[in-house]
Every structure is written in structure tokens, then in C-alpha cells.
Amino acid sequence: MRTRRPLTAACVPAVLALTLTACGGGSAALPSADGSSPAAGDSYQQVLDAAPVAAASDIPSGSLMATIKKRGTLIVGGTDTAALFSLKDPVTGKLTGFDAGLAAMLAKYITGSTKTKLVQVSVATREQLLRNGTVDTVFATYSITPERAKKVDFAGPYYSSGNAILTKKGDTSITSVSDLNGKNVCAQSGSTGAVNIKEFAPKAKVLLFDGNSQCVTAVKQGRADAYVNDQALLVGVQYRDSSVQVVGKPFTTDPYGIGVPKQDPEMKKFVDAWLKKIEASGLWAKLWKATLGTAVTGDAPKPPVIGSVEGS
Numbered sequence: 001m002r003t004r005r006p007l008t009a010a011c012v013p014a015v016l017a018l019t020l021t022a023c024g025g026g027s028a029a030l031p032s033a034d035g036s037s038p039a040a041g042d043s044y045q046q047v048l049d050a051a052p053v054a055a056a057s058d059i060p061s062g063s064l065m066a067t068i069k070k071r072g073t074l075i076v077g078g079t080d081t082a083a084l085f086s087l088k089d090p091v092t093g094k095l096t097g098f099d100a101g102l103a104a105m106l107a108k109y110i111t112g113s114t115k116t117k118l119v120q121v122s123v124a125t126r127e128q129l130l131r132n133g134t135v136d137t138v139f140a141t142y143s144i145t146p147e148r149a150k151k152v153d154f155a156g157p158y159y160s161s162g163n164a165i166l167t168k169k170g171d172t173s174i175t176s177v178s179d180l181n182g183k184n185v186c187a188q189s190g191s192t193g194a195v196n197i198k199e200f201a202p203k204a205k206v207l208l209f210d211g212n213s214q215c216v217t218a219v220k221q222g223r224a225d226a227y228v229n230d231q232a233l234l235v236g237v238q239y240r241d242s243s244v245q246v247v248g249k250p251f252t253t254d255p256y257g258i259g260v261p262k263q264d265p266e267m268k269k270f271v272d273a274w275l276k277k278i279e280a281s282g283l284w285a286k287l288w289k290a291t292l293g294t295a296v297t298g299d300a301p302k303p304p305v306i307g308s309v310e311g312s
Contacts, residue, residue: 044096044290047283051105053112054274064264065110068136074107077121077135077259081213083236084292085141098291099139102158102258105283106137109274122210123190127151130261137271138259141233143192149311154257155271157304157312158284162250163196164231166238168219169245174226177251180204186215186224193228196252212237219244230254232292239295255309272306279303 080088104114180201187194218224285300
């Protein structure tokens with residue numbers, strides 16, 4: 001999400017122990033500062049084109065999947081500002097990224113088409129929109145927790161990240177989570193980051209905002225010394241804005257799940273089966289390479305085992 005400025009292990013900690021592209025080298029076409037995403041081109045579309053379609057027998061009458069199939073569109077709770085995960089191209093209006101690609105592939109599996117309708121969600125609204133039926137599913141780097149799993153069901157996990165720290169570029173006063181003590185630290189309301197700051201840096205002053213962009217702005221303006229969120233998201237922020245930096249290593253492990261309505265339990269089983277199918281076929285890894293893999297070198301990581309964490 002940055003200008004075409006490659007990342008490196010010196011610039012940003014490795015995501016899932018992968019080595020990031022060297023600061024002075026590499027020629028991967030990364031999303032540009034205007035939000036366009038040249039990296040998610042032919043290879044990204046090829047993944048979507050190769051995505052499977054469910055057999056009619058896999059979609060029982062009366063199920064949420066049948067409702068979605070009849071509608072012809074998957075209604076997805078998510079965002080259009082998360083580099084590498086779900087970013088809107090300002091020219092074409094299309095969404096690209098790892099989450100956006102997965103949502104399009106799930107839509108195709110159900111309806112035969114990659115057509116989705118995006119409903120913007122925040123940390124504070126995800127459960128509500130699933131519970132009241134506004135969205136069919138949530139793809140939003142949605143960390144699985146036992147508390148959240150009391151309100152919604154989670155398919156997956158489909159990816160694993162961890163809380164890390166974003167600061168203003170050149171700030172050397174914060175290099176690890178313990179350095180957050182005594183600092184003004186931003187987090188999104190209701191996020192795992194807000195909880196983890198209190199646990200790992202109990203003397204930090206936590207500033208809560210509703211959205212990612214508000215926390216980034218607070219850091220850039222000096223109103224916050226740091227911003228804590230999942231490393232994968234913060235790498236995307238640095239990707240787009242060279243005035244900030246990701247420092248240290250992740251100090252937690254956060255498994256991402258696909259949120260589905262608890263009132264439609266067949267949907268969770270269906271999405272889990274679909275995840276297993278695209279993982280076994282290699283499409284999950286190919287999508288990773290076409291999105292997150294444009295920012296880091298190396299092979300795609302092994303996806304986490306479905307159902308392997310509490311709450312999934």
C-alpha cells in the first residue's frame with residue numbers, strides 16, 4: 001500500500017517468519033500511493049478464474065447458501081482501505097487483496113460468479129451486522145477469540161498474524177512492547193490490540209479510535225506515540241506511507257477467521273469445507289502469492305489448521 005518502495009527485513013519485521021524484500025532491491029509491482037494495485041493483476045485474476053463452484057447437492061434448500069445463490073451476490077462485511085487484504089482501485093473500483101480474493105472465491109463457490117457486495121464494517125460493528133443479517137459473512141482480518149465466538153461463528157482460521165507496533169518513521173524510542181509503558185498508544189475500540197496493550201504494557205496510556213486511519217493519523221500528528229494492531233495490517237500501512245514504520249516483532253499470535261452468522265450453523269461447515277478445498281488445490285497459496293506475496297519473498301506459508309484455535 002505504499003509507493004513502489006520495497007520493504008526489507010531492516011524496514012519491517014518478517015511476516016510469518018518470511019524475509020521481506022530488500023530496501024534497495026526487488027522489483028515487485030506493489031500497490032502505489034494512489035491506492036491502485038498493479039501487483040494484483042493477471043495472477044490474481046487467474047486465481048479467481050480457477051476457483052471452484054460447489055455442487056448443487058452441497059447447497060441444501062432453505063440454507064443461507066441457497067439464499068445467497070438465489071440472490072446471486074455474496075454480501076461481505078469488510079473494508080476497502082486495507083492494503084494487501086482488501087483495497088479498492090480508485091480507477092476501476094475493483095477490490096483486490098487476500099481477503100477480497102477469498103470473498104470473491106467464496107461467492108463463486110456458492111453462486112458461480114465472483115460478484116460480491118461490500119458493506120463497510122468496523123471492529124465495533126462486525127458482530128452486530130452478522131447477527132442482524134445485514135451481511136452474509138465478514139472478511140476483515142477478523143481475529144478469532146472465545147468471547148467473539150459467543151456471538152458469531154468463525155470458519156477457519158485461514159491466516160495467522162500477531163500484534164505489532166507502528167511508530168513515526170525515525171522514532172528509535174520504541175523497539176519492543178515493553179517500550180510502550182509510559183507512552184500514548186493508539187488502538188481500535190474493541191480490538192485485540194486494545195486488550196493486549198493493557199496486558200503487555202500496563203503503564204501505557206491507551207487511546208481508542210474507531211478506525212485504522214484515525215490511529216495512523218494520530219501517530220503521524222504526534223498525538224499517539226505508537227499504534228498497535230495486527231502486523232499484517234501495519235505492514236500494509238507502511239507499504240503506503242513512508243512516514244511511518246513497523247518496529248519490533250509480533251508479541252501475540254492472532255488467528256484470522258471468516259465470520260458467519262451463528263443462527264446459520266450450516267454456513268460455518270460449508271465455508272470450512274470450501275477452505276479445505278482451496279487449500280488442498282493450491283489456490284490459497286496462489287492467492288497469497290498474488291497479494292501478500294508481492295510484499296515478501298519466499299514461498300507461501302502453510303495455512304493454519306482449520307478448527308485449531310479456541311472459538312473456531
